Amino acid sequence: MRHWRWSSLLLALVVTFGTATLVGAAPARPATGPDTVVLFTQQEPSCLAPQPDSCQMFVASVIRSLIFTDLVGMTNEWKYFPILAEKIPNLKDGDWKVLPGDKMQVTWRIKRGFTWHDGRPVTAQDWIWAWRVNMHPDFPTAGRDVAERVENILAPNPYQMTVQWKKKYAFANLGAAGSGILPKHATERIFRQNPARFDQAWGTGVPTIGNGPYVLREWQRGSSITVEAYPNWQGVPPYLPKERGVRRIVYRFISDTNTIIANILSGAADAFDETAVPFVQGLELEARLQRENRRDWVLRAEPGLIWEHIDLNLDNVHLRDKRVRHALIYAINREELVQQLFQGKQPVSHSFLPEKHYGFNRNVKKYAFDPARARQLLAEAGYTPGPDGILQKGGQRLSLRFTTTAGNRTREQVQQILQAQWRAVGVEVRIVNLPARAYFGDALPRRDFDLAMYAWVFSPTSDCEGLYTGDTIPTPEKREGQNYPGYKNDEVTRICHAVPEELDEGRRAAMLRRAQELWVEDLPVIPLYLRSDYTGHKAGLQNFLPTGADTPVTWNAPSWRWVR
Amino acid sequence: MSRYLIRRLLQMIPLVVGLSVIIFLLLAAAPGDPVDLLVFGNPNIKPEDVARLKRLYGLDQPLYIRYFKWLWAALHGDLGYSQVYKVPVLALMWDRVGNSLWLQIPAFFLSLAVAVPVGIYSALHQYSTADYIATFLTFFGVSIPAFWFGIMMIYLFAVWHPWTALPGLDWLRLPAGGFSTPGITRGLALYLDRLRYMLLPTLVLSLLFMASYTRYTRSSMLEVIRQDYVRTARAKGLAEQVVVTKHALKNAMIPIVTIVALSIPALFAGAPLTETVFGWPGVGRLLVEAVLAADFAVAQGIIIFLAALVIIFNLLADIAYAVLDPRIRYD
Numbered sequence: 001m002r003h004w005r006w007s008s009l010l011l012a013l014v015v016t017f018g019t020a021t022l023v024g025a026a027p028a029r030p031a032t033g034p035d036t037v038v039l040f041t042q043q044e045p046s047c048l049a050p051q052p053d054s055c056q057m058f059v060a061s062v063i064r065s066l067i068f069t070d071l072v073g074m075t076n077e078w079k080y081f082p083i084l085a086e087k088i089p090n091l092k093d094g095d096w097k098v099l100p101g102d103k104m105q106v107t108w109r110i111k112r113g114f115t116w117h118d119g120r121p122v123t124a125q126d127w128i129w130a131w132r133v134n135m136h137p138d139f140p141t142a143g144r145d146v147a148e149r150v151e152n153i154l155a156p157n158p159y160q161m162t163v164q165w166k167k168k169y170a171f172a173n174l175g176a177a178g179s180g181i182l183p184k185h186a187t188e189r190i191f192r193q194n195p196a197r198f199d200q201a202w203g204t205g206v207p208t209i210g211n212g213p214y215v216l217r218e219w220q221r222g223s224s225i226t227v228e229a230y231p232n233w234q235g236v237p238p239y240l241p242k243e244r245g246v247r248r249i250v251y252r253f254i255s256d257t258n259t260i261i262a263n264i265l266s267g268a269a270d271a272f273d274e275t276a277v278p279f280v281q282g283l284e285l286e287a288r289l290q291r292e293n294r295r296d297w298v299l300r301a302e303p304g305l306i307w308e309h310i311d312l313n314l315d316n317v318h319l320r321d322k323r324v325r326h327a328l329i330y331a332i333n334r335e336e337l338v339q340q341l342f343q344g345k346q347p348v349s350h351s352f353l354p355e356k357h358y359g360f361n362r363n364v365k366k367y368a369f370d371p372a373r374a375r376q377l378l379a380e381a382g383y384t385p386g387p388d389g390i391l392q393k394g395g396q397r398l399s400l401r402f403t404t405t406a407g408n409r410t411r412e413q414v415q416q417i418l419q420a421q422w423r424a425v426g427v428e429v430r431i432v433n434l435p436a437r438a439y440f441g442d443a444l445p446r447r448d449f450d451l452a453m454y455a456w457v458f459s460p461t462s463d464c465e466g467l468y469t470g471d472t473i474p475t476p477e478k479r480e481g482q483n484y485p486g487y488k489n490d491e492v493t494r495i496c497h498a499v500p501e502e503l504d505e506g507r508r509a510a511m512l513r514r515a516q517e518l519w520v521e522d523l524p525v526i527p528l529y530l531r532s533d534y535t536g537h538k539a540g541l542q543n544f545l546p547t548g549a550d551t552p553v554t555w556n557a558p559s560w561r562w563v564r
Numbered sequence: 565m566s567r568y569l570i571r572r573l574l575q576m577i578p579l580v581v582g583l584s585v586i587i588f589l590l591l592a593a594a595p596g597d598p599v600d601l602l603v604f605g606n607p608n609i610k611p612e613d614v615a616r617l618k619r620l621y622g623l624d625q626p627l628y629i630r631y632f633k634w635l636w637a638a639l640h641g642d643l644g645y646s647q648v649y650k651v652p653v654l655a656l657m658w659d660r661v662g663n664s665l666w667l668q669i670p671a672f673f674l675s676l677a678v679a680v681p682v683g684i685y686s687a688l689h690q691y692s693t694a695d696y697i698a699t700f701l702t703f704f705g706v707s708i709p710a711f712w713f714g715i716m717m718i719y720l721f722a723v724w725h726p727w728t729a730l731p732g733l734d735w736l737r738l739p740a741g742g743f744s745t746p747g748i749t750r751g752l753a754l755y756l757d758r759l760r761y762m763l764l765p766t767l768v769l770s771l772l773f774m775a776s777y778t779r780y781t782r783s784s785m786l787e788v789i790r791q792d793y794v795r796t797a798r799a800k801g802l803a804e805q806v807v808v809t810k811h812a813l814k815n816a817m818i819p820i821v822t823i824v825a826l827s828i829p830a831l832f833a834g835a836p837l838t839e840t841v842f843g844w845p846g847v848g849r850l851l852v853e854a855v856l857a858a859d860f861a862v863a864q865g866i867i868i869f870l871a872a873l874v875i876i877f878n879l880l881a882d883i884a885y886a887v888l889d890p891r892i893r894y895d
Binding site: 032038046047137138140142143144145196197199200204218220221222223224226250252253254255256258259260262263265266268438440441445480 | 594597600609610611613616617620621645646648649650651656659660663715718719722723725737739740741742743744745746747749840841842843844845849850853858
């Protein structure tokens with residue numbers, strides 16, 4: 001009898017666990033309901049004010065794009081489309097004109113019928129107001145790069161505005177003045193009370209009056225933000241019919257990535273954005289889902305605009321010699337590195353621009369792994385092996401200090417692989433890493449490194465001005481500019497300054513291609529790879545289309561839907 | 565006693581001010597401020613904008629002026645603004661301390677309710693099987709890292725949860741982190757929902773607390789029951805229950821009260837690892853995030869608040885000592 005009891009218990013456990021495994025393998029239905037998507041992300045935005053540079057975190061832009069909308073949007077294929085504008089101005093139609101003295105004038109016609117979430121109409125005054133706020137000396141915004149190029153904005157009527165530009169600017173038809181849009185009627189009084197605290201007084205909670213497809217309904221600090229469909233939305237993309245579309249989006253903030261993965265596996269998450277799961281954990285998650293034959297999740301690794309590279313300090317006595325720089329890149333096997341560490345899902349880069357960029361040079365010189373060529377170049381440069389096998393020249397060992405952010409496991413792995421490969425050709429590399437704050441706040445601006453590995457975040461309209469122009473090299477005394485390698489090539493400097501003022505995209509692309517040719521030959525930087533970001537969603541959720549750019553995955557949220 | 569109290573209270577003032585100076589200097593010595601970090605994320609930012617932002621945030625002023633401005637504002641109840649969250653530090657802390665207490669208070673009482681009886685039983689039955697089990701479990705509780713234990717609990721109750729296939733046990737499939745279900749904002753549903761989210765982190769925290777309280781109780785009780793007066797009480801023929809509760813337990817509780825009093829500030833400090841693993845928006849997680857994001861005003865506010873609590877509860881522990889043990893006199 002006793003034996004029978006134990007056997008039944010065992011059998012019950014086996015059945016339970018077996019059934020549970022099957023049940024647990026298929027949580028494909030929406031976490032909370034067929035009109036809701038629960039999206040997980042790692043960070044919480046600080047504020048949701050629509051000025052792009054006052055609330056800078058990426059996640060802020062993702063959620064902001066649900067609540068606010070502007071003149072022009074961008075698809076996942078990097079195509080621009082008008083949202084609040086009737087059309088995108090262009091030179092051919094004459095709504096974008098070059099005036100004498102290289103000034104410009106861009107005329108925008110605004111669609112009628114768009115309203116703020118309190119029912120007031122969206123008019124030209126709202127853009128003019130946003131620009132004035134952004135330009136106020138006490139408003140703590142980090143970015144006025146575009147706004148400062150604007151001389152004035154005129155509004156002959158509420159649905160038309162003319163932006164007058166001080167000088168030529170290539171991307172003048174992608175927005176009014178780079179300052180976003182603000183509801184003048186709802187924010188003017190708050191701003192005038194204390195301009196310096198405006199970003200702390202508005203856009204930090206509910207009610208935040210937006211003009212986008214979703215209304216901010218609830219913000220539980222440290223936990224979640226909930227937005228609900230704005231019934232009067234008339235924008236692009238339009239809402240799917242009421243019975244099929246997603247009417248509510250819940251953004252949940254969990255800082256620990258293991259916990260996010262547990263939520264994905266348990267079915268509590270419907271989707272996750274680019275910031276939720278680090279790449280390496282995304283790889284592991286994908287492998288696990290495949291291993292368990294789970295088809296309830298769709299994961300994508302999309303190469304993005306984050307570019308990992310190694311700056312070479314051109315003030316260093318060894319690195320000043322171009323042959324040494326070339327030898328360094330020939331000595332490392334970048335293809336094998338991305339295969340070993342990232343299963344090839346983070347592609348090797350060959351230039352400072354990503355492949356999807358309009359100005360990317362496909363024919364740029366590519367340095368393949370060739371240690372024999374590296375040794376030959378170093379010998380030509382006058383280096384001979386020392387007693388310990390490390391090359392030396394004029395009594396100086398070829399020993400370089402390689403820095404990056406301490407605690408970043410991926411970068412530290414890359415460092416170790418590269419260190420070994422460089423050692424094989426006689427170059428000694430000493431790893432000296434620093435915490436991110438000390439690294440970005442102090443070491444890089446002082447150019448205190450020989451080799452510095454980190455990433456730049458680009459946008460689809462980025463160019464080389466500020467990064468590789470000879471007049472933007474910071475010094476210990478004057479930390480201005482971000483040309484950390486100290487690269488100076490007069491032709492590159494000229495091109496990089498000219499690109500933002502060239503209005504013709506074809507000519508602009510040609511200039512960028514030339515700059516890349518020169519840059520790759522001079523090699524002030526070793527391009528490593530483009531970082532990919534993982535996004536994912538339950539298989540039943542349709543139209544979830546990450547952009548791989550700085551445009552958020554929520555760009556087309558009104559057309560998301562659940563398959564029944 | 566009252567003179568002692570006044571003296572201790574007066575001593576607290578320079579102590580807190582001194583601490584605030586040290587904390588201010590330590591945070592200021594760390595390279596990079598919020599504006600530096602902002603600059604790094606924006607290749608287009610101009611030097612004049614950097615200077616303007618530093619002026620707006622007061623970061624261009626000498627350290628001592630910044631400190632005195634901060635101190636003056638703090639004395640008026642203003643701990644500054646969070647550069648990351650764009651809200652006053654006090655408001656931010658208030659919410660987060662509240663959230664931490666949602667976890668810490670149940671964990672604290674649950675752990676005391678289990679640890680004290682187990683510790684006493686373990687001491688009274690030293691080297692018994694129950695004592696060995698209790699000792700092993702406390703050793704386990706003290707040794708395991710909170711984040712590992714937390715992840716195991718999440719895996720077991722949120723991801724795997726095989727028992728939920730059995731009828732009536734579906735409620736044991738628990739949320740894998742977070743604070744509450746968005747949309748549930750009031751009434752009984754809110755409390756029941758919060759309870760589900762609290763279960764796992766509270767369990768993890770209370771097991772960690774429990775381990776150390778059990779150890780203290782056991783060793784304190786062991787020490788007391790070997791004293792002469794306990795032997796005398798037994799020799800006088802008193803019942804074992806009376807000997808244990810009236811003679812031994814009262815004295816054994818003195819060091820435990822001290823340990824408990826000194827743990828109370830930690831309740832307000834939250835549990836950085838547990839809160840991070842469970843995505844709980846408590847003060848511990850806030851402190852970690854503030855330090856990483858160079859959000860000095862928040863980090864400073866929290867650390868000084870906690871330092872003040874430690875000092876206050878030290879004083880309370882000393883007073884409790886004198887109340888419980890008449891041999892102790894403060895002059």
